[in-house]
Amino acid sequence: MGFLSYLISGLGLGSVYAIIALGYTMVYGIAKMLNFAHGDVIMIGAYVSFFALNSFGLSLPVTILLAVTVCTALGIVIEKLAYKPLRQASSLAVLITAIGVSYFLQNGAQLLWSSSTKVFPSVFGNGSITIGSLSVSILTIITIMTCIVVMVALTLFINKTKTGRAMRACSEDKGASTLMGINVNSIISITFAIGSGLAAIASLLLCAAYPSVFPTLGSMPGIKAFTAAVFGGIGSIPGAFLGGLLLGIIEIFAKAYISTQLSDAIVFAVLIVVLLIKPTGLLGAKQNEKV
Numbered sequence: 001m002g003f004l005s006y007l008i009s010g011l012g013l014g015s016v017y018a019i020i021a022l023g024y025t026m027v028y029g030i031a032k033m034l035n036f037a038h039g040d041v042i043m044i045g046a047y048v049s050f051f052a053l054n055s056f057g058l059s060l061p062v063t064i065l066l067a068v069t070v071c072t073a074l075g076i077v078i079e080k081l082a083y084k085p086l087r088q089a090s091s092l093a094v095l096i097t098a099i100g101v102s103y104f105l106q107n108g109a110q111l112l113w114s115s116s117t118k119v120f121p122s123v124f125g126n127g128s129i130t131i132g133s134l135s136v137s138i139l140t141i142i143t144i145m146t147c148i149v150v151m152v153a154l155t156l157f158i159n160k161t162k163t164g165r166a167m168r169a170c171s172e173d174k175g176a177s178t179l180m181g182i183n184v185n186s187i188i189s190i191t192f193a194i195g196s197g198l199a200a201i202a203s204l205l206l207c208a209a210y211p212s213v214f215p216t217l218g219s220m221p222g223i224k225a226f227t228a229a230v231f232g233g234i235g236s237i238p239g240a241f242l243g244g245l246l247l248g249i250i251e252i253f254a255k256a257y258i259s260t261q262l263s264d265a266i267v268f269a270v271l272i273v274v275l276l277i278k279p280t281g282l283l284g285a286k287q288n289e290k291v
Contacts, residue, residue, distance in 0.1 A: 004134055006256050007249060012140035014248020015147030016209070019202040020225030021232070021240035022154060023195030029235035030171045031188045032091075033083060036098040039222020040105035041078075041196050045071045045203035046120070046213045047113060053121050060123055067200040075196025079189050109215035120211035123204070143205050150198065151241050158237065163190060171235070224251075224267065231271050233284025242282060 020042065027035045045067045052063040082101050086094050127138040158164040169177045170187045178184055199218075206221060207213060224247060232243025250270055254263040274282065 002133075005136075006252050008134075008136055008140060008144075010249030010252035011245060012137075012143045012209070012248070013252060014228075014245035015143045016202055016205050016221070016244075017225045017228045017247050018147050018241045018244025019150055019198050019205070020221060021229040021244045022150070022237060023198045024226050024229040025232075025235055025237060025240040026167075026191050026195050028229070029237075030167055030191045031083070033094050034098060034226075035078075035083075035192070035195070036095070036222070036226075037078060037082075037101035037105060038195065038199060039218030039220075039225070040102050040109075041071050041074055041199040042203045042206065042218035042221060043109060043213075043215060044074055044105065045200035046207050046217050047109065048200070049204050049207065050118055050120055050213045053123065054118075064201070064204060067204060068197045071196040071200035071203075072193045075192040075199075076189055078196075079192040083192075084185065084188075106215050106219075113215070115215055118213040120207040120213050122211065123208050139205075139208055143209070146201065146205060147241075147244075150201065151237075154194075154237060163187070167191060220264075224264075227268065227271050230281055231274060233281030236281070236283045239281055239283035246282075 020038070023038050023041075024035065027033055027038075048067045048070045049063050052058045052066050053060075058066065078101055082097050083094065086097060124139045124142055128135045129138065129141065130136075158167060166177070166182045166187050167190075169180065169182060170184050174184050177187075202221075202225075203218075206217075225244065228243035228247040229240045230243070231247060232239030232241070247267060251263050251267050254266040258266060278284075
């Protein structure tokens, strides 16, 4: 496998990180909350997809719709029960609550489905497209195209719709948005719903590439996607997209040319270097705090 093959594989992996990172960055950009339970919503989406395909024999489109619906509803419930009461609380209280929700979902999954690993069924097959000496799997192409479609759709939604403009207004100033008649609580709930729906899509792509389902499935991808969001500039949608792609490329190249065991350490080391040079991330805007 040559340089170009590694690059395309990195873009495929990075596309999954980017889709997950979009959920992180939207919630932070509008609610100013770090939803560390986001990775576990991915895990729930993976279990829903697994049982829909394996136990009930549903078609792939119906499975995707079901997973998105369940994860969207779960995101709304988490926001209403865990985060809404903490609107005026300190960042530390929100952070501790997010970690608590994460462990609750993981342990709930262990009680419901045991801690044993389940093999995810093949949904896209093992086909590939060969161009000269370059061979690209169908799954990688689907993953990259899905990420592009999600990014374009989300950008159009944020910039062209009334709800999207309300989201941008809440991100700038919640107090002024309330005075202008925007229901800030509803906008935050919609943001959680969209982020959780994206997590369901990412879970299917992740399990198609790494066909295993277990209760802690979303932990490491969630952490890496959060890293991608910070890398690109937390709160920036283009930043999350760019950060996810770069993180995937760095990880694949680190595994290929340096060490499989050290790839994660290299990814986080690159993040540290970038933040030392540009603390707001690659596309993050500097924010002035009023005192």
